[in-house]
Amino acid sequence: MVLPRQHARDIWDITPASWASTMAYAHQLTAHLREIHQPAGPNVIQSNGTAATQTVWHLHIHLVSRWHGDRCGPIWPA
Template structure:
């Protein structure tokens, strides 16, 4: 997989080719910046420097670097803006609302009554049989994973 994509806006940020990027953190593995249209003030995005389209394309080493940076940046956001809560959002594929196909993690500080609103449905109506079927399929898939 290439380390960058010339058509990717997040690769532009990694390459420092986007003068409008509000970068807050950079190390040898990740870059963190404010999105152009933040959901709330303090909303920060964390991306691997290597171009990775989605979670299914990411190797475990990159995942480890991304996870460590995400935890550190969550702490920095907490210290800087004193939120009442924090959403950590990572979407994959158009159906999950991914619009830029360079893996990214949203760190969204939350306050009661903020502009984000709820992110989960009030309730669902899946049958016990449907839930058990998916449980068995995921368990089976987990057994075939490499340790």
């Protein structure tokens, strides 16, 4: 999970500069996760508002290492 240094409630509450640095760190971290876990691919998930399943009111990004046939299953409906 990646969080910005300054509090932001959601994507509409973060400055462009803070968003850019947060995403740059997420990009670096996915490279490390790839080296360590060797996944088939990652999900990079960031949700905003209750309709999008946001339940924690501090902007954050989930980095989820994925493998074919893992227990997470598809994140989008067919």
